[in-house]
Amino acid sequence: MNNTTHGGLPHVLILGGGSLGLTTAEHLRKALGSDVAITVVDSRPYLTYQPFLPEVGAGSIDPRNVLAPLRKVLTGSKVITGTVSEIRNADKTVVVQTEGDAPLEISYDYLVVGLGSVPRTLPIPGLAENAIGFKWVEEAVAVRDRILSSLAEAASTKDAATRKRLLTFTFVGGGFAGAEALAEAQDMVHDTLRYYPDLHASDVRFVLIEAMGRILPEVGEDLGKFALNQLRERGIEIKLETFLNSCEGGHVKTSDGDEFESDLIVWTAGIKPNPVLSQSDLPLNQTGRLDCLADLRVKGEDGPVEGVFAGGDCTTVPDLASGEGKVCPPNAQHAVRQGKRLADNIARSIQGRPLVDYYHKNLGTMATLGMYKGVGTLFLGDRKIELKGLPSWLGARAYHVYAMPTFAKKAAVIGGWVAQAVGHRDILGIPESEEPRRAFELAAASTPKKN
Ligand SMILES: Cc1cc2nc3c(=O)[nH]c(=O)nc-3n(C[C@H](O)[C@H](O)[C@H](O)COP(=O)(O)OP(=O)(O)OC[C@H]3O[C@@H](n4cnc5c(N)ncnc54)[C@H](O)[C@@H]3O)c2cc1C
CATH class of the missing domain: 3.50.50.100 (FAD/NAD(P)-binding domain)
Structure with missing residues (x-):
């Protein structure tokens, strides 16, 4: 997939359809209407609203109700269900693994990295x-x-x-x-x-x-x-x-x-930044995150990396509202608001207008x-x-x-x-849902074999 398939429109490729990625895609569409081509890549076809997971774990919220289907929310944008395996910014290309296919190479004019975090585990036996x-x-x-x-x-x-x-x-x-x-x-x-x-x-x-x-x-x-x-x-x-x-x-x-x-x-x-970032030629800081400037462009050695924006859990973003040297904590409150600022700044980049710094006072x-x-x-x-x-x-x-x-x-x-x-809340646990074919396999095993 390359830029020529986007009818000459600027192509914004968003990696991760989570709090940051989904908000960016929604607001970019609002800002630019049909004047931009947007592609969102996520290994899951939905956003997971993580702050509600403790209530899912307690049976107070039905699991499906904390998921937002990307294709339904992002009509007009292309959604690819696949796993990002490499970012080659030098070629303006991202490699994505999809089910059963040869890896897709997707090119872009603007890149948004919102790949979130993974649990920070330790080498503890067991x-x-x-x-x-x-x-x-x-x-x-x-x-x-x-x-x-x-x-x-x-x-x-x-x-x-x-x-x-x-x-x-x-x-x-x-x-x-x-x-x-x-x-x-x-x-x-x-x-x-x-x-x-x-x-x-x-x-x-x-x-x-x-x-x-x-x-x-x-x-x-x-x-x-x-x-x-x-x-x-x-x-x-x-x-x-x-x-x-x-x-x-x-x-x-x-x-x-x-x-x-x-x-x-x-x-x-604890959490750590998504390890797939190490499979990229983008500059990472000592914690493995992307350092961002206050306008949410990724920071390179000599200034911004042109056309590359990022936010959310996989980044370090200056928290201007909290003072000099402070950075935004990894939470949905910031990820969503960074997504809005980021969408506006990409629109500004495309229109040749000056970018605006991210500023959000903790609620x-x-x-x-x-x-x-x-x-x-x-x-x-x-x-x-x-x-x-x-x-x-x-x-x-x-x-x-x-x-x-x-x-x-x-x-x-x-x-x-x-x-x-x-x-009252539902008191049923269904551990068999992890092996839904077990009962059928047992039934099949008890069927006499044909001579
Ligand atoms: C249990 C829990 C409770 C929380 N409670 C709160 C709260 O109360 N308030 C609050 O503000 N924050 C809370 N948070 C934190 C908040 O959810 C995160 O900070 C926020 O979701 C980060 O947004 P993000 O877009 O950076 O990452 P995410 O929302 O995690 O999105 C990252 C996306 O990238 C996708 N992805 C990852 N790797 C790949 C890959 N290789 N290829 C393709 N796609 C990929 C994922 O599928 C995911 O959709 C909570 C988190 C948890 C786990």
Whole structure:
């Protein structure tokens, strides 16, 4: 695919249809109408609204309602479902692997890199084989299915050791994603136990392992301490300044000398930039990210790399609103707003107008920690307001519904919450969904063979 196939229009190639990529594509279309050709490449055919994943893991939101289908949202733009494997900016070409085809070589006039991040894992024995991340919808679904199935299995076994193992859930990393995922999951279990007369809350063990001396650094020290105390009061075991040493075969060993069996180990101990960036001739900084100028052009040794823009989790962008030397934290709040600025700056580049720097004042941070529970900060002008409990839970839900792409998905999420308020949350786990052909294979195996 080269520029001649775009009818002489400037071709903008967007890598990643996540928070940054989807917003850029939408706003570029609004800014330039049919005067631009846009292609979005993503290995998934949808955007995942990650801030809602903890509620998916807790059964409060249907998994499909946190996904925005790229082809439906980005009508008029070309969407390619494929995996970027190489960026050759010297040739203005990106290599994309698609199912069953020879690699596509896609050329561009303008490139937008929004390939996000991946979990930052460590070489801990057993981690790769036994743990699961919490960044994608299938992971949140699997965590929920595992927890709910474990309850059902534990209630039906007489073996004490098996029961203990089934009812021990381990989360590693007490930042936003980990603390929210754990707190929401614990709340779900607490709610679900009413249907399990054979199980008691004290049979269930939730463990959070955190290397630092605090959790939720994103909401500040005081609210982090408040959340820590609240979670401990709920019976969650939080091990601060503790490391996961190993988890071979689900046997967890921590640096404080503790050892226990756990059927579920969720790894949320930080992120790193998408490693595919190392397969590119674009300049990366020491952390493997693309350094951006304040106008979101990628920074080269001698100034901007012409025609290449980037943002979101795979970049380091100056945070002009926070002051000299500060950079934007990796979150959806920035990724979405960078996408809007980036779209406008590409339109300006095409029209020969001066670019504008990215400037966004932090609106605040809010975490839900189960039904009606949460912590958060809200900035109103220069005023910082700290929220606890119901107000922050309501604030977080309201903000994320506002930020979730498409009206249909917003409505579906709200509809699900209403249904849950009326009829309690769904308590079913379907671990068999990972092997949907198993029952059929068993049936086929029992069919007598033809002589
Ligand atoms: C559990 C959880 C909770 C969170 N809660 C909040 C919150 O409350 N508030 C907040 O502001 N932020 C939150 N975040 C962070 C926020 O979701 C991210 O910072 C944001 O999504 C980053 O946007 P992005 O566009 O850079 O990356 P993403 O949205 O991750 O998009 C990257 C896209 O690139 C695609 N991709 C990756 N590699 C390739 C490849 N090789 N080829 C093709 N496509 C590829 C991916 O499929 C993905 O669609 C949360 C994150 C998680 C995991």
